[in-house]
Amino acid sequence: MASRPSRSGGLVERIVSNATLNERPAPTYEDVQRSAAFTDLKRRLRRFVFPMSAGFLLWYLAYVVLASYAPGFMATRVAGSHITVGLLLGLGQFVTTFVITQIYVRYAERTLDPRARDIRRHVEKARR
């Protein structure tokens, strides 16, 4: 810690020095990283964001590939109107973006935030 004062000045530095003063062993970052609560949080975060990112990127690339290589298909009219398949797929990208945003917010607020807060409080308390 001492070698890098500029970055972790403030809270962490204070926590560590207080912990040293009280001569109570405070959990190190490695301890936290290895803890069950943290690995659970990390798994829940990655299990959500990685597949979801792969999903929306593939769906977007599929759309771009269709636009470049299948303009005829994209020009197909829907139900006798002037609205085309390409327009609907494009609007579909907007809809999925909005939906994924809201699903993530819900997931983060219900699943990630409480767990992150618990870990934070636990560490801050132990180091006080």
Added chain:
Amino acid sequence: MTVVGSPALNIAIFSGFVLVTLAVVLRVGRTNRSSSTADYFAAGRAFSGAENGTAIAGDYLSAASFLGIAGAIAVHGYDGFLYSIGFLVAWLVALLLVAELLRNTGRFTMGDVLAFRMRRRPVRAAAATSTLVVSFFYLLAQMAGAGGLVALLLGVTGKAHQALVIAVVGILMIVYVLVGGMKGTTYVQIIKAVLLLLGAAVMAMWVLGEVGLNLSTLLGNAVERSTHGEAILAPGLQYTNKVDLISLGLALVLGTAGLPHILMRFYTVPSGQEARRSVVWSIWLIGVFYLITLVLGYGAAWLVGPDVITSPNTPGGTNSAAPLLAYALGGPLLLGLISAVAFATILAVVAGLTITASASFAHDLWANVIKKGRADTRQEVKVARLTAVVVGLVAIGGGILANGQNVAFLVALAFAVAASANLPTLLYSLYWRRFNTIGALFSIYGGLAICLVLIVFSPAVSGGPKPMLTGVDFHWFPLENPGLVSIPASFLLGIIGTFAGGREDDDEHRQAEMEVRALTGLGAER
């Protein structure tokens, strides 16, 4: 050369905007403590997610998005819409993978995040280099675009007079940044975003009202008026090179989350959760705005007509579609309002870029590389202010020189560099335990170099349909956008560099600290 509307009215409305924002900037500027880097670079981290999200929309919706996309849809139809989809979907990368972790581990710049667990001086220098390159290209595109806008909106057609207006825009922007810092810049962006969204929404409702809220009727009317007929309802009119379109798409979707002026905005809120809320706000605002531009574009195709928009008698070319539509709908007053909003757009985006470039120079290069972290914050702010002036002057000079050039590729280049140099490095350092200094240097400098070389030898610079240099042809790379090659190459270089670099001292400890802080917000800068 025809001038529509009343330049005097346009100037009056624009001056009104400048006076109001200047008053706001002066007011908030007084609350900045002169020795506080957190105040100057990050607005004291006091903005809420909603405020910051609106400011992000104001920062992101540049003149290229508003005038450019509406114009592209009006003239080329569907292909203009493709652009906006990439610009929007890109925000999911920022939301899911970048925003919160970045906020929890950095203070002001992308360099902070990289320096967390790698050798600080080399990675900061690398991060500052790519930040300055991206900001420069983006800035140049905005300033050069200003010349065309001036011609259109104020009836200023002489090159010398346009240069004068570009200089005035640049000086105003320098004043905003010097006086207001990040706080002032943020307020300018918020005000601009609200005006832009309101103005565009009014126009879109007006257009939809004319066709009884029936989108199909609007499209039918546009088809009837367009010289291209039904082709405007499907892709293929503007982008004829299929691989190039995919390359552009990739650069757009992966570029946003690596744009330094967007990343820096995440530090103006107090926590990771607020950073998340910021992105959610900006996704909704930007998404709704692009839906509006779809209506405006087809509305302009119908009510103004692509033949009028592209006519050599119309100054500004495709950029004139939205202003001409405003004139067709609401006469000189609506044109004046929309013109003022377009100017405000340039001002707000340019201010955001300037503060980002100056922060990266002062914080990463000067304070941490040159002064090795021993500079005091008062000096750091002073250096940042000085840099802002230099960046502003360079932008004015570049804008005057590039006035009238084909600058669309500059924005695409900025996105390609951001996607190739910045995003892989950020993602690796946030998610890949083994990633190290050599890996970071490989992916930043490698991605940057490949991007720049491919651009120089692309048909966008020489030999293409609309090249920057005419009369010479030295291109050998077939694509206008380098993304398809440079982005995967940079991801690969990051991996190669990491394995070549081997383990570093203290690696485990720093990685543990970074990961715990990133995910829990423990010890985040407040």
